Amino acid sequence: MMNLIGIAIVVLSITPLVHSSNNSFAWCYHDASCNAATWATQVAQHCAGSRQSPIDIMSKKAKYNANLTSFKFTNFDSKTALTTIMNTGRTVKVVIGSGVTVSGGGLSEAYTSHQLNLHWGNGTSVPGSEHTMDGKRYPMELHILSTKSSHKGNMTVSMADSKGFAAFGFLVQVDEKTTGKPMAWKTLTSYLSQISQKDQSVSVSGISLDELLTGVNRKRFYRYMGSLTTPTCDEAVVWTVFKEPVVVSKDLINLFASTVRIGNGTSVYMRNTYRSVQAEQGVTHSSGPMTRPTFGLFLIALALWMS
Ligand SMILES: *[C@@H]1O[C@H](CO)[C@@H](O)[C@H](O)[C@H]1NC(C)=O
Ligand SMILES: *[C@@H]1O[C@H](CO)[C@@H](O)[C@H](O)[C@H]1NC(C)=O
Ligand SMILES: *[C@@H]1O[C@H](CO)[C@@H](O)[C@H](O)[C@H]1NC(C)=O
Ligand SMILES: *[C@@H]1O[C@H](CO)[C@@H](O)[C@H](O)[C@H]1NC(C)=O
Ligand SMILES: *[C@@H]1O[C@H](CO)[C@@H](O)[C@H](O)[C@H]1NC(C)=O
DSSP states (O other): OHHHHHHHHHHHHHGGGGGOOOTTOOOOSSOTTTSHHHHHHHTHHHHTSSSOSOBEEOTTTOEEOTTOOOEEEESTTOSSSEEEEEEOSSOEEEEEOTTOEEEETTOSSOEEEEEEEEEEOSSTTSOOOSSEETTEEOSEEEEEEEEEGGGTTOHHHHHTSTTSEEEEEEEEEEESSOSSOSHHHHHHHHTGGGGOSTTOEEEOOSOOHHHHTTTOOTTOEEEEEEOOSSTTOOSOEEEEEESSOEEEEHHHHHHHHHHOBSSSTTSOBOOOOOOOOBOOOOOEEOSSOSSOOOHHHHHHHHHHHHO
16 A cells, blocks of 8 residues: 555656656757756756667677568658758758658557758768767768657657657768769758758758668668657657668768858857767667678588588
């Protein structure tokens, strides 16, 4: 009986906090007064939590999870699904119009995609992905954010659900040898000069998600339960981080840190827009192969075949 009363008191005292996320905190990446080091104290309720993102994915520690079957991507090939690109003062965000959904991949139901956004460092010389892979930080990271289709786009309801969001993380690797590739990234970055200042936005046309994610085997991925990587850091995200990176030419990656600013034309460039890695709470992976067969295995196979 005392236990039940104890539980009731705990539940009653936690419930009011759920909707009191501090949106008035003017968080940032560039200044010590509001950067990620301050979030855990300014938005303690979530940002100081125990299933925070991003994390370092340790490939050898991740366990195989048979639930992580293939995804079904709907309208990722649509060239009209991406509608508007905007400078939010903290990221470059692309609005995904209606009709883009993901299901499968161990998700409990279909999720509707709403936006993609990007994280970067300071040109290709200073990497800025959010997730790191075996300690390696990549030049950039592209996120696709979706919410449970049954929540009908209601962010309050999605944030209060521990699996309300499905976030996809695609690491971006630099291609030093080419310029202007892939074509979809050339088109995407061609809009940056029109959104160099905060709150500027412009219509996008002719790019599909499939084209932006070109070259990635989307059957190979890691899964963990985490949070939004920006305040209010809600612990409501089923994370999928794909093993293979999208490969993008150096000149295109460099445009992010040298074109868009955090405010108007006299403000600093948007740079190093990532949160540091948080404590890992358990990562699983899909079937793969997640690692390339070693040369030794190849020799054994060859020997068997020859005999
Ligand atoms: C929200 O953050 C602002 C800015 O840091 C702070 O002044 C305010 O007291 C906070 N409000 C709550 C309810 O925590
Ligand atoms: C796979 O899904 C089942 C049923 O939802 C669940 O009980 C089990 O814990 C899941 N396995 C993993 C490794 O997540
Ligand atoms: C970014 O790189 C440029 C050019 O190398 C340098 O001048 C600048 O100080 C760097 N900025 C940050 C925030 O690291
Ligand atoms: C979201 O759902 C909550 C709870 O059902 C409701 O109070 C709120 O009005 C909804 N918000 C929108 C924008 O529909
Ligand atoms: C740019 O922003 C700064 C800081 O907010 C402000 O002081 C300045 O007046 C702005 N300049 C223009 C041209 O809007």
